[in-house]
Amino acid sequence: MGFFFFVQNMSLEISAWFVILLYINSVSASDSDPLQDFCIPNSEFSSLFLSCKNSSLVTVDDFVFTGLKSPGDSSKTGFSSIPVSSNVFPGLNTLGMLFVRADFDAGGINVPHYHPRATEVAFVLEGRIYSGFVDSKNRVFAKVLEKGEVMVFPRGLLHFQMNIDESRATILGSFNSQNPGLVKIPSAVFGTDIKEELLEKAFGLNGKELDKLRKKFVPKS
Numbered sequence: 001m002g003f004f005f006f007v008q009n010m011s012l013e014i015s016a017w018f019v020i021l022l023y024i025n026s027v028s029a030s031d032s033d034p035l036q037d038f039c040i041p042n043s044e045f046s047s048l049f050l051s052c053k054n055s056s057l058v059t060v061d062d063f064v065f066t067g068l069k070s071p072g073d074s075s076k077t078g079f080s081s082i083p084v085s086s087n088v089f090p091g092l093n094t095l096g097m098l099f100v101r102a103d104f105d106a107g108g109i110n111v112p113h114y115h116p117r118a119t120e121v122a123f124v125l126e127g128r129i130y131s132g133f134v135d136s137k138n139r140v141f142a143k144v145l146e147k148g149e150v151m152v153f154p155r156g157l158l159h160f161q162m163n164i165d166e167s168r169a170t171i172l173g174s175f176n177s178q179n180p181g182l183v184k185i186p187s188a189v190f191g192t193d194i195k196e197e198l199l200e201k202a203f204g205l206n207g208k209e210l211d212k213l214r215k216k217f218v219p220k221s
Ligand SMILES: *[C@@H]1O[C@H](CO)[C@@H](O)[C@H](O)[C@H]1NC(C)=O
Pocket: 054, 055, 056
């Protein structure tokens, strides 16, 4: 009797540990909590895993970024983005976030893309933007956002934006990861070395049509 009690109790304990382990796993799947007030990286080359500057050498300028006053160059595609990561803004390092200024010419688009490691909130600073995402049941959540409105794109879900006005539009996007990642669907699918036969079958394209898409979406170096 006592033995069975023991076994029963033990399996309870094991399942409790299992749940705790799962929990720890899910917590460590996002950016870890900082262990100090801030960590201005010692070197400018890469901020991941580098040691922190002696805090007596840190100044207010490490926490101020001045590079977003004007838009990026949108002349090629009608769209530009300036990502602000800890590489260009050391004060962000270890704080689990990144942000981006994006500008749209009239009709400009931000192609369907997703961020594997972050949720994004996008705040419309100027203009009107058709904006949306697709969930894992292929349901589309999209509408036109006005200046001053904010939309959230849940982590890992496909999303897109288009300026529907005749004038420039601008958004500020913020991410809850230091390294959200960016996968643009057109270039990930047609700009990579996936076997042609597979893409033709997947999208119902003939060789000529596929060639055209490949030329269009091969990343320009
Ligand atoms: C940081 O710099 C201060 C002032 O130069 C110095 O006293 C201190 O020992 C340094 N701390 C570390 C950890 O190097």
